[in-house]
Amino acid sequence: MTRVSPDTLVAALVLLAAACAPALLAPYQLNLLGRFLALALTAMGLVLLWGQGGVLSLGQGVFFGLGGYVIAMHLKLAGLAPGETMPDFMVWTGLKALPVWWNAFASPVVALIGVVLVPAVIGAGFAWLMFRRRIDGVYFALITQALGLAFATLLISQQAYTGGFNGLTDFQTLFGVRVSSPAMQRGLYWLTVAIVVLVLFGGRWLLATRFGRLLVATRDGANRVRFLGYDPAPYKVIAFTLAAVLSGVSGALFTLYAGVISPALVGVVPSIEMVVWVAIGGRTSLVGAIVGTLLVNYAKDQISTVLPSFWLYALGGLFIVAVTVAPRGLAGLIRRAERPA
Amino acid sequence: MTAAPLLRIEQVTVDFDGFKALDRLDLALPAGSLTAVIGPNGAGKSTMCDTIIGRVRPTSGRIVFRGEDISRLPEHRIVARGICRKFQTPGVLVGLSVLDNMLIAAGDRRWWHAFGRKVAATTAQQADKMLALVGLDDRRHALAGELSHGEKQWLEIGMVVASGCELLLLDEPTAGMGAAESRRTAELIRALVGSQTVLVIDHDIDFVEQLGGHVVVLHQGTRFTEGSLSEVRDNPDVASIYLGRAQS
Numbered sequence: 338m339t340r341v342s343p344d345t346l347v348a349a350l351v352l353l354a355a356a357c358a359p360a361l362l363a364p365y366q367l368n369l370l371g372r373f374l375a376l377a378l379t380a381m382g383l384v385l386l387w388g389q390g391g392v393l394s395l396g397q398g399v400f401f402g403l404g405g406y407v408i409a410m411h412l413k414l415a416g417l418a419p420g421e422t423m424p425d426f427m428v429w430t431g432l433k434a435l436p437v438w439w440n441a442f443a444s445p446v447v448a449l450i451g452v453v454l455v456p457a458v459i460g461a462g463f464a465w466l467m468f469r470r471r472i473d474g475v476y477f478a479l480i481t482q483a484l485g486l487a488f489a490t491l492l493i494s495q496q497a498y499t500g501g502f503n504g505l506t507d508f509q510t511l512f513g514v515r516v517s518s519p520a521m522q523r524g525l526y527w528l529t530v531a532i533v534v535l536v537l538f539g540g541r542w543l544l545a546t547r548f549g550r551l552l553v554a555t556r557d558g559a560n561r562v563r564f565l566g567y568d569p570a571p572y573k574v575i576a577f578t579l580a581a582v583l584s585g586v587s588g589a590l591f592t593l594y595a596g597v598i599s600p601a602l603v604g605v606v607p608s609i610e611m612v613v614w615v616a617i618g619g620r621t622s623l624v625g626a627i628v629g630t631l632l633v634n635y636a637k638d639q640i641s642t643v644l645p646s647f648w649l650y651a652l653g654g655l656f657i658v659a660v661t662v663a664p665r666g667l668a669g670l671i672r673r674a675e676r677p678a
Numbered sequence: 679m680t681a682a683p684l685l686r687i688e689q690v691t692v693d694f695d696g697f698k699a700l701d702r703l704d705l706a707l708p709a710g711s712l713t714a715v716i717g718p719n720g721a722g723k724s725t726m727c728d729t730i731i732g733r734v735r736p737t738s739g740r741i742v743f744r745g746e747d748i749s750r751l752p753e754h755r756i757v758a759r760g761i762c763r764k765f766q767t768p769g770v771l772v773g774l775s776v777l778d779n780m781l782i783a784a785g786d787r788r789w790w791h792a793f794g795r796k797v798a799a800t801t802a803q804q805a806d807k808m809l810a811l812v813g814l815d816d817r818r819h820a821l822a823g824e825l826s827h828g829e830k831q832w833l834e835i836g837m838v839v840a841s842g843c844e845l846l847l848l849d850e851p852t853a854g855m856g857a858a859e860s861r862r863t864a865e866l867i868r869a870l871v872g873s874q875t876v877l878v879i880d881h882d883i884d885f886v887e888q889l890g891g892h893v894v895v896l897h898q899g900t901r902f903t904e905g906s907l908s909e910v911r912d913n914p915d916v917a918s919i920y921l922g923r924a925q926s
Contacts, residue, residue: 547785548792550778554771561769562729565782565841566757571789 343671348537348624351631355530359523367592368376371526373634374533375590378624380614381536382580382587388620389544390576391556392473396481397584397611398481399488400456401450402603404585405592406492407455409505410439411448411594412516416509424505432498439498447514451501452589458652460581461574468570468577473559480604488605504599516593529590533627536583540623543579552576613652617669681721683744683773683874684709685730685761685845690739690749692899699725700897707845710873712891714878716910718920722899723747723879724766727847731763743825743845759853762843766850768830772823774835776814778827779822780805783837804840811866827854835863846870852885860895864888883911895919 342371358370387393413424423435442448467477492499498504504635508516515521543549554562555569562569592598601607610633618629633655641648663670683706692700700722705768708711715723728734730741734752741749748756771779781797784804797805809815813830817825822833831854838846848867852860854912864885871891886893886907893910895902898918903910910916 353714500919543793544796546793546795547781548789550774550782551789551792553773554778554782557771557773558769560733561765561771562764562782563753564733564757564765565837566771566787567782568752568754568763570790572792634689 339513344622346625347628347668347671351624351627352530352534354534359526364519364522367526369635370592370631370637371522371529372591374529374627374633375587376593376611376614377529377533377588377627377630378536378587379584379611380585380618380630381533381623383538383611383615384620384623384626385540385543385552385583386576386580388622388626389549389556390552392573392577393477393478393612394481394577394580395605395608395612396485397452398485398603398608399481399578400584401588401591401607401611402488402492402525402600403456403588403622404452405574405588406499407442407451407585407602408448408506409592409598410442412508412511413505414439415445415511415616416507417631418673420560424498424500427497427504429603436498446651452585454626456581456585457578459517461578464574464577464581465570468573471570473573485603485605485608489600491580492600492603494634498502502600506597506599508596510622511593516596525590525593528549532586532590535648537623543625548572548575585650591660591672610652613656613659615666617655617667620667621665622672625666625668630667632667644670683707684711684744686740687726688742689741690729690741692722692729692734692738693737698899699734700729700736703896703900705765705901706893707877708845709875710872712867712878712889713894714880714886714889714891715894715896716880716883716886716898716908719726719822720820721896723896724849725899726896727763727849727879730756730765731761731846739838748922754787757841757843760844761847762838763847764849764851766835768827768834768854770822770825770830770837772821774822775819776822776825777805777809777818779833780808780818780836780840783885784808784842792827804842807834808840810838813862828856828859829856832859832863835866835916841876843874844874845877848876850880851878852869852880857884860885861888883907885911 355374359367362370379401383397417424423432442451467480472480493502510516511521549565551562551572555572559569588598614630614633615626617633618627619625636651637648640651659666680727687703687705689702690703691698698882703726707853714725717723725734729736732751736749741745748759771782781801784801786798811816812834812835814829814833817829820831825833831851835848837849852863855863860882862915867878870876878889881891892904893907894904895910895916903913903916904920
């Protein structure tokens with residue numbers, strides 16, 4: 338008898354709900370849902386890297402930000418009025434001409450490639466430097482956290498190039514279509530759902546390959562794997578790079594939904610929040626990560642509306658509950674209920 | 679010894695901040711031989727294994743495998759040259775099934791070949807063969823973490839053999855096993871000798887007797903004496919180092 342695993346069941350429910358949502362939700366609510374689904378891409382990347390690979394990154398905000406800023410740079414350039422040569426904040430900060438590396442993203446196609454390629458190259462380079470030197474565990478987590486802090490600080494300090502503390506906002510058009518138009522919003526939602534489905538099934542496939550097995554093997558016994566003749570570094574570098582790319586795409590989509598990207602969205606606190614979504618959803622389950630992201634962000638939205646200052650306490654409380662009561666998150670609870678051992 | 683030995687440890691010293699775990703150790707393993715290394719606690723047995731497989735680097739001296747100095751190679755390259763080791767505490771991959779453990783041990787080491795679900799036929803055969811050999815055939819779908827201590831030992835021995843390496847280092851392969859299991863382990867190891875070269879570290883003299891190979895006694899990081907088990911056992915100096923009596 339073939340049994341449907343709880344993961345597959347939940348995945349089917351989530352996707353069904355996502356498919357029905359445009360017919361049922363008001364535009365603002367649909368925007369929120371799309372935004373949360375975009376964030377779930379970052380969470381799925383963390384499942385791969387942290388849940389399966391055992392590498393905790395507290396710096397996913399960096400790659401989220403790289404994707405977000407790349408698409409935002411394009412949007413700023415696409416929104417220039419005739420006669421303007423550079424975005425208004427550059428004029429205010431006294432810049433004489435548009436920097437060359439900004440100009441590259443004037444083309445939407447280059448920007449879309451950049452959303453994938455910039456996080457991939459930086460993520461792979463960083464991971465290679467770290468894992469080649471066998472830096473992992475707590476040390477790796479702390480270095481990624483420092484990276485997140487440095488990235489946010491850099492963005493704030495380089496106001497002429499990055500828009501500083503306010504980030505980049507006030508977007509007009511993408512591919513000639515107004516970003517705020519219903520058609521664009523709806524298209525964006527379906528694009529997000531499509532990418533989520535692709536990553537969900539792609540991720541499941543990847544984890545079932547020998548690569549996936551070796552990733553778990555490296556998590557459980559890096560030394561055993563090494564002394565069986567495998568070099569663990571390439572597996573970790575690939576997992577880190579994939580997670581970075583997913584964060585980049587996630588950040589680009591989020592930027593389109595939210596209409597803004599700023600240092601406050603990419604620094605230390607957002608990076609930790611990303612880990613919390615996954616911890617609550619279940620760090621070894623791709624579907625669990627989606628559910629965790631949706632629930633935590635919905636709760637954040639609701640709680641912040643009523644009691645803006647209370648959210649961080651609620652988040653901390655949720656994290657403590659997840660770690661003590663359900664170390665494998667919601668997915669772990671469901672799997673355990675289904676298979677009482 | 680006529681042929682050049684498969685592995686030669688030449689004047690290897692391992693210095694842990696002034697404590698010499700190995701002190702100018704010399705040892706040669708002829709191809710296809712079985713060598714048992716015994717010695718009191720702290721004699722340097724495990725450090726010797728660690729040094730051969732690159733977990734610990736010699737402070738001085740060389741380790742020569744098939745004529746090549748391997749003492750500075752990265753660990754996975756040492757395995758690629760043909761040396762695999764079983765650890766003292768079972769080092770199975772607890773999050774994977776018994777079969778997956780075996781497939782990884784027998785499988786392709788190149789990471790760029792890892793993006794597929796298909797397992798090479800030779801790898802699958804090798805894994806099946808080893809599972810049958812170590813008696814874990816019916817446990818193949820269990821998680822390795824759920825095995826008993828003895829079963830984990832068997833699995834790891836199987837994995838080390840499945841690696842296809844020419845030289846196998848078995849660090850206390852019978853720890854936690856009963857007498858019957860120990861005997862089966864000895865039979866399994868004896869069956870490997872000839873096609874593979876085996877170095878066994880163990881405390882259990884009964885087990886070493888069942889193995890019946892060449893015995894080397896290690897003491898204070900250096901080779902104390904060697905010979906057949908009966909020769910070693912009849913040596914009064916060996917008894918004195920085990921009992922901790924001062925050497926005269």
